[in-house]
Amino acid sequence: MALRHAVLAALLDDEYSGYQLAKAFDISVANFWHALPQQLYAELARLEADGLVVGREVVQETRPNKRLFRVTEAGRAELERFAEAASKPSSIRDDLLVKVQTADRVGTGPVIEQLEQRAAAAGAKLELLGKLLDNMRGDTDEAEYLLRGERVGRYLTCLRGLAFEREHRDWCLRTAAVLRERQQTDAER
Amino acid sequence: MALRHAVLAALLDDEYSGYQLAKAFDISVANFWHALPQQLYAELARLEADGLVVGREVVQETRPNKRLFRVTEAGRAELERFAEAASKPSSIRDDLLVKVQTADRVGTGPVIEQLEQRAAAAGAKLELLGKLLDNMRGDTDEAEYLLRGERVGRYLTCLRGLAFEREHRDWCLRTAAVLRERQQTDAER
DNA sequence: GCATCATACTCAAGAAAGTGACTAGTCACA
DNA sequence: TGTGACTAGTCACTTTCTTGAGTATGATGC
Numbered sequence: 001m002a003l004r005h006a007v008l009a010a011l012l013d014d015e016y017s018g019y020q021l022a023k024a025f026d027i028s029v030a031n032f033w034h035a036l037p038q039q040l041y042a043e044l045a046r047l048e049a050d051g052l053v054v055g056r057e058v059v060q061e062t063r064p065n066k067r068l069f070r071v072t073e074a075g076r077a078e079l080e081r082f083a084e085a086a087s088k089p090s091s092i093r094d095d096l097l098v099k100v101q102t103a104d105r106v107g108t109g110p111v112i113e114q115l116e117q118r119a120a121a122a123g124a125k126l127e128l129l130g131k132l133l134d135n136m137r138g139d140t141d142e143a144e145y146l147l148r149g150e151r152v153g154r155y156l157t158c159l160r161g162l163a164f165e166r167e168h169r170d171w172c173l174r175t176a177a178v179l180r181e182r183q184q185t186d187a188e189r
Numbered sequence: 190m191a192l193r194h195a196v197l198a199a200l201l202d203d204e205y206s207g208y209q210l211a212k213a214f215d216i217s218v219a220n221f222w223h224a225l226p227q228q229l230y231a232e233l234a235r236l237e238a239d240g241l242v243v244g245r246e247v248v249q250e251t252r253p254n255k256r257l258f259r260v261t262e263a264g265r266a267e268l269e270r271f272a273e274a275a276s277k278p279s280s281i282r283d284d285l286l287v288k289v290q291t292a293d294r295v296g297t298g299p300v301i302e303q304l305e306q307r308a309a310a311a312g313a314k315l316e317l318l319g320k321l322l323d324n325m326r327g328d329t330d331e332a333e334y335l336l337r338g339e340r341v342g343r344y345l346t347c348l349r350g351l352a353f354e355r356e357h358r359d360w361c362l363r364t365a366a367v368l369r370e371r372q373q374t375d376a377e378r
Numbered sequence: 379g380c381a382t383c384a385t386a387c388t389c390a391a392g393a394a395a396g397t398g399a400c401t402a403g404t405c406a407c408a
Numbered sequence: 409t410g411t412g413a414c415t416a417g418t419c420a421c422t423t424t425c426t427t428g429a430g431t432a433t434g435a436t437g438c
Contacts, residue, residue: 009290032286083296087284094279097221107272
């Protein structure tokens, strides 16, 4: 039930509409919890029914009206409870790893391609996260920001994302190289 | 639907019973796709119904009989198709990250504790994976194994797991340290 | 002037994953 | 003699995630 808490966490920073939340999720929260807009709308409705967030209608002239949500005291207390409860162990859970597992025996070619696409995607995300971090930090240096900056939680999770993407990119490239080399070696025999 | 293919991938190496598969999953495949025994039994039943694996009954004297499964030609073809299909982008998906996101505002204490527990768990897994890799490699060096070793797929996914756990451990320790320092600083004011 | 994009949502259905409880025999140990 | 751990699995249920479609309006581009 962490989507629920991820939404609460995101709303702790700011009031958001479902639509805005979907965008915000895409850039920062998506690092560690991805969700489609439909899920977010559904979750917001449930959170409101449970009294953990409240929505207020904002009438707009030139665009459709929207509902902005903010966390209630009960919502904050729920986050508190959540923080105290045990976390489940994390693991990678990646299609591509399943494919690599058998890549030396079935369908090596397409896997190499996918590894290289992934590496490129990870590289792009890496850059994006780098900029996001620069932005949050402003012109204070990192040590100072970590010690006294605001919203350090978000900064720390982005650091995790950054490390993950870097690691992911490097592994994809290395793995692609290994599989390519092996194809070469096989062909020579 | 990658659990399905993770199971097929695991059965490609060896015949397994559901029970054995659950154990095997726990040590190697779990790096990138975790599942409970019940899920594996259910998946095996579905795979058999679809003709992608076949089971054979093995009568045992001193323990309950078991059914060993192996991949059929259709199963192999299914893996082939799977390898060619696009993979969905991977992300971290971790409870603890959600907690860290708000850790500077709600319940810092328990989050620090959990980070340190996680770091320890990651350290343990790191060691385990290190041993597994040593074991697979035997006494050939890594470059040589990667070029010519058997089951290099499994080796490569374990390398990914290793990097993930190391990164995870380091980040947990650093994050715990940062949050602790901030508590200190806050207390001084 | 028409197409497409952006805002702002909703509904329904289905697939995948996760949880809890339960059966049943064997073996070791104290 | 019973307590717990290990082998080997089954059944039922719930939650979560994904997919696909649909509604409505205004703004932007060619």
